[in-house]
Amino acid sequence: MPRFPRKWLIVLIVLAVVIPLLRPVLPDTVSDYRLFLVSTMMIAAIAVLGLNLLTGFNGQISLGHGAFYAVGAYTAAILMDQANMPYWATLPAAAVVCFIVGYLFGLPALKLEGHYLALATFALALAVPQILKYKWLEGLTGGVQGIVLSKPEVPFGLPLTEDQWLYYYCFVVLVFLYWAAHNILNSRSGRAMMAIRDYHIAADTMGIDTALYKTVTFGISAAYTGIAGALSASAIAFVAPDSFNIFLSIKFLIGLVVGGIGSLTGSIVGGIFYVLVDNSAQALSTFAKNDLGLQFDLSAYTVFGILLIVLMFLMPTGIVGGIYALWRSLHRGPAIVDPHAAPAPAKSASQPATERSH
Amino acid sequence: MAALLEVKGLKAFYGQTQAIYDVGFEIPDGGITTLLGANGAGKTTTLRAICNMVRTEGTVRFAGKDLVGMPTEEIVRLRIAHVPEGRGTFTSLTVDENLRIAAYTRKDKAGVKDELDRVFSYFPRLKERVQQQAGTLSGGEQQMLAIARALMLKPRLMLLDEPSFGLAPLIVVEIFRIMKRINEEEKVSMLLVEQNAALALDLASHAYLLETGKVVMSGPALVVKNDENVRKSYLGY
């Protein structure tokens, strides 16, 4: 995909910085609610970015990233609640904790591939709410009731609302993390990560320390999603076990697949997308009932489910991949190879016509 | 004599790689034809192409029917039995089950028992091991099982891919003798792919020689056997 033109990027960033400031002038368009919504979109984007690093760029399937999101959220919550840590300090703390947890999970995961890794992470995701409700952790986690927190205070007496401040806070974190990911992926390490994804067996013989890269990538990926979790703890000002269930991991998967596997920009698109659909579920349902005559509610997850399946058929490289393909067919020029471009999905090696040993 | 199997301008591909370029031959009804050639010449690929196990282009006509593009299992149901390289027995199933699975496509379930008896008359050794797991049979017995299973399909044409591979000479002789009997008594035409040119040319009535994906020589087996170049390259004298 042609490099995102520099000037477009600058324009986007300027717009992102300036628009929220227009709240006093356009209070209905740039409302607190909308700013909050966009903040959640940015948090979602960071979470999906984390998942993409592991699954999209390194080829390790994870159905359980909700677990790392939960660890990040609870780390932040506990530190703020019990140690009175300032909200911004919880981010690096959550990052460190999640990196360690991710790395530790990545160790046994070295032995697992494809379906088996998916299963292990799926099991993790299913067990998370129970683990969070465990009696012996109740002192820390607040059990089923969860922990109530407060939203980040606007510092230095700046003339901003809480939601405006939250927006900028999330924005800065997103830009920083995106830039960091971009640098990792464009370095030798990034190429090694992707080599492991595409040529798993060959990567070993080429001298890449596959084990090291895979476990560290797991850690970094968990850290990213954990930071998102920590941000969400501040944003929503509340954590409770049942919100970190399997469906959270499914939402991340949606973001990954819709946005574009193996595409950084895709992660942003994906994050925005799933928050959008999630929030429009009510409106969607009403539309379906009134305009399409459906007898029952059309929940967001039905839409997600259908989308997941349809996309695997029509656009396995996600929206970003689809746009890339469109661009190419329109411009027909030589495409500059770019780590942001969604890769062609690697076909599974053809099965030899031999017996399976069962 | 009308040709049972007609192959013209056959091309076959493994993915993007082309393995055979322009193969053409005819199998007369009732005879044994052999396809000879060195390793990598394309013999196995040719058999696979006939059964549409690889991407195929060209013409393959069996008893007048065009086979290119037809799913493998439908080609088999036209009464072409393929005994693949490496025997292809279902190693976790018993000898009995291996044979019965071949009878699966038959309409007359009652005839299966008679069929089994007939097959055992050719391969008495298999009858002794009927409940044994196929994977525990010796190489020779597995080859017999593979041919017996092919016979259960009541084929008009049998494709055999290197039946002598990895077997002791005495067993090979025995198997080839049985193959000749099957050809004569059951009227099953055979297309035999072999690296062991001497054996193949003794058994067959016609021969084709493949080199790097093309047919370079053809003729009655005796003629091919006595050809100077064939003797030097493939028969060793």
Added chain:
Amino acid sequence: MEQFLQQLASGLANGAIYACVALALVMIYVSTDHLNFAQGEMAMFSTYISWQLMSWGLSFWTAFIAAVLISFVLGVLIERVILRPLHNAPVLSVVVVFIGLLAICNSMAGAIWSYLIKEYPSPFPKSSFGIAGVIGPHQLGVVLVTLIVLGLLFTFFRYTPLGLAMRAAAQNPSMARLVGVRVDWMLALGWGLAAAVGAVAGIMVAHIVYLDPNMMGGILLYAFASALVGGIGNPGGAVIGGFIVGVLENMVAFAGNQIEKATGVYIIGNGEKLTVALIIVIFVLTVKPAGLFGRVVVKRV
């Protein structure tokens, strides 16, 4: 002692359910090399279908049979329409599709029948069934029904030509084609049977855990654990694994309860069941991936 026997019986009943779902998982795995993450939700959906049929007046067993048949057909359709075209797709694509199926089944069930927990009847008469103090009527019924279903399946695969064809197709698809077996249809049938077996499990368990769209999540996890314990490629192993895991799950909870009674210290109980399953899954996958009865598949490079 009586309590121990009750827990054992309860473990066997749970184990029967896990055995069924695990068997369904293994059937699909053996023929397609895929793990059906949507198995639990499919079974739940089938159970709702049976509930709906009963609310329209059908008797329990009629609704049971009808729901199982409908599930069979749906399973075949899912394989033919959604999975067949993806048979050469990368693993991630297939996993994503399964998750999509999971999401659709779950949310459609909730949409059509609401998320309110419903009671589900038991067809086993309270008075004449069961052994007092040891095993309840429904639990005994569950074990019996499971054993009957498993027996039928075993007979089918072992002694019928179609069953033989399906086994051959799963073992060596290309060779099966060479004996004329229509392998594609065998895969679809395998899916249909798996869906049907899942339906049986769902209907049997609904009385115990109550009918709600999220009822099968934990059971699916335990079924995966069972299949892994038995050896993921081994149908018989899956069944044995199911019973082992069912009894183990109850024994662990029982032990926890006893410890709490004796010492007042709560270590483990009913609230940690999913965590226990997670530990079993991770343990088997990393330490003994072949399980008890499976064989380790060596990948050809």
